[in-house]
Amino acid sequence: MRRSLLALLLALLTGLTGLTAADAAPTSGWTARAEDHPGSVSETDVEVPMSDGTVLRADVRRPADAEGDPVEGRFPVLLTITAYNKSVISGPGAAAIDGDPDFFVKRGYVHVTVDARGTGSSGGDWQAFSARENADSGEIVNWAASPDRPWSNGAVGMHGASYMGISQLFAAGNRPPGLKAIFPQVPAVDTYRDVVASGGALDVGFIPLWMGLVTGTGLIPPAYGPAEPDNALQMYLDRVQGATSFTAPTLLEATLGLNAAFDGPFYAERSPASVLDRIDVPTFLVGGEYDLFQRGTPMVFDSLRQRGVPVKMIFGPWDHLQGSGDGVAEAGHGTLQELQLRWFDHHVRGQADPSLDTDIPPLTYHEIGSGQWFEADQWIGEQRARSFQLSGTSLPGLPGGLVDSDPQPGQSTVAPLPVSGLCTRSTNQWTAGMPNAIGIAQLCHDNRWNDLSGAVFDTEPMTEAMRMRGPINAHLHASTPTGNGMLSVSVSSVAPDGAVNRLTGGWQVLSHRALDESRSRYLDGELIQPFHPFTKDAQRTMEPSEVEPIDVEVFPTAAVIPPGHKLRISVQAFDVPHLLPTVRDLPAALSPVAIHNSPEHPSEITLPVIPATEGTR
Structure with a gap:
């Protein structure tokens, strides 16, 4: 037994x-x-x-x-x-x-x-x-x-x-x-x-x-x-x-x-x-x-x-x-x-x-979003880089925008809520699929409630399908009173009825923001997979309230944003029960983080988008 x-x-x-x-x-x-x-x-x-x-x-x-x-x-x-x-x-x-x-x-x-x-x-x-x-x-x-x-x-x-x-x-x-x-x-x-x-x-x-x-x-x-x-x-x-x-x-x-x-x-x-x-x-x-x-x-x-x-x-x-x-x-x-x-x-x-x-x-x-199966020769090959800029200010229940051009300036606050992530697809993923195995994961497939715990930015509804395959970079300008904290980024598809399907996610501790460009991945000259050293020597806290760029590696996916759906990026300060700060970093993590988007401090997300040429099985 x-x-x-x-x-x-x-x-x-x-x-x-x-x-x-x-x-x-x-x-x-x-x-x-x-x-x-x-x-x-x-x-x-x-x-x-x-x-x-x-x-x-x-x-x-x-x-x-x-x-x-x-x-x-x-x-x-x-x-x-x-x-x-x-x-x-x-x-x-x-x-x-x-x-x-x-x-x-x-x-x-x-x-x-x-x-x-x-x-x-x-x-x-x-x-x-x-x-x-x-x-x-x-x-x-x-x-x-x-x-x-x-x-x-x-x-x-x-x-x-x-x-x-x-x-x-x-x-x-x-x-x-x-x-x-x-x-x-x-x-x-x-x-x-x-x-x-x-x-x-x-x-x-x-x-x-x-x-x-x-x-x-x-x-x-x-x-x-x-x-x-x-x-x-x-x-x-x-x-x-x-x-x-x-x-x-x-x-x-x-x-x-x-x-x-x-x-x-x-x-x-x-x-x-x-x-x-x-x-x-x-x-x-x-x-x-x-x-x-x-x-x-x-x-x-x-x-x-x-x-x-x-x-x-x-x-x-x-x-x-x-x-x-x-x-x-x-x-x-x-x-x-x-x-x-x-x-x-x-x-x-x-x-x-x-x-x-x-x-x-x-x-x-x-492909998440369509349920179709596709074939290809390479993981990264025919894709083209496409960036959306954060626009305006995100307020609870009122998302900011994601636009191709002419973003509006804004500043959005991400509150340090240690319950963020608790009922999301992330929970199932980072417990190895145990909730799914016992039949409760479906209770947390809609991310709309979790998105209320952070800053949210949406595109307008897509007029044609946007397909993507590969890693994603969220380039965010941020500041915090304590000089440290974490950004938890989700990339999602928002259905016309408001349901939010989390496609993938990424995380970045602010003090580990140092970027090794030689080991990072670029597409069409745009960063799509940042490489951070994460070493003790490379760790550096931010000056309190100073605005600095943070590149968040969002883990790869293969997905489509169908016509009528919106692309969403949401940003929280925790992803529980997946990640927690170390004991040393915890006090600094319990403070709000501000996301900035302005001509001086632009924030954007860059995706590897697939041209409409591949066929399904």
Whole structure:
């Protein structure tokens, strides 16, 4: 029962649900091949020694005959590295998590699941995505590909969502020769900016739950415990040490505004961005428009695509839970496991698939606002920059304007209300989709009430559809009596009846406003994705009441403002329960922020707008 409950919690927090091939069929003529073997057989807690002497543990599932005996011979290997305890994600009550590995095993693959260092049944201390753990990922691939494994033919593919997706990127960055392809679902690119401290404020909705989940699942007794009591005792001691030397200090440091609250070597080491230029294996990505890694997954795709790596991405209307499997069939290319089978059959098994690239384009994405699916070659390509200037003054219930030209001067006050964001799509997104999973997220889909807690600016109703895809920049001139605070920016579509559909959001702590232009992204010479250092050295409070420009990175989306609808930007000072200031910054955050728009201090929003040339699926 305990493992079943943990499995349910794991599914809610990390979105590791999968679909079987029976749930949907691809729109192309391709169909999943039949099973080669009637069954499977598992070996639990197999030792996987690392170069530093630490022993990790793996569960190995092999094809079996009708009598349940392992089929002789060597097979391609599919590998998953997890921090959530392999006995939980494959145990009773968790059959839906990450799909059924027998789908692949019965079709001639060996399936290997390994507990990451310091988690589950593996030895060592957990230091999430440390250099040592990232080196482990390459060594694990080498172990699975080794001729010493009598069941391996030396060709390895990797799959899995979230943590397991990030592990794939680090494994590919090690360039182990046996790794032939990966299939990361909802992975990050930059752990600090994507999720830990978006805009420089602390994620208090997901990160504490996630770190507690890894620590908690590590305390489940391993299968080898009764047979190896000394090893089991050492594992428990390692877990306690990991909690006291990594989890608790990291959370405390960040909360107090110490080193862990700032970007730097600690987060760079733990960000796949550091290895993207070393990844050269075929990569299939799944991302979500309401996912925790809404920002990062498209950036992985973009980077690999620009370098010529064979890469595809499906980007759908999903939160973290949904984007890990549930909705993938909506894209029209088949279910998650069908797609994985097709990808791995071609790139790992070596089975020719001449129609793979014609059936599945590089990018398949959903458009919020129309529900349509579109295809494209690049994430950022044919778009043009379009800017709207803030005009006039926003008062409660009376929005200011967004105009193409001739803005009216104004000054709008954003009150520091610590309930802003509490009932919005942001709440569901930054708790990994838990409200949606239990059926209450729909209560907060209309953002109109939350918008009353800040400054709001609308366009006139659109006369023709305005489509966008990619990141957005909100360039706002602001001042505050305390010299610090946070801007929480939402970009929305306002229906004729007044309903507000939040498309995406962005956040920026004022003292972290320093801009690194060399790492920022521009379109038609206009800034669409600012890059802020977020380092301790770059932090600088504003002079009280001095007006300064603040560029807010609004996370990427794919959306349309239909005819008759208005584009809206709303600005609040909090986004609860997603982000909170550090203890050090909290006093200064409890003061109003003024948004200025005038010839001396213009404020505007710049979007990557798509010309009306692309067709739907």
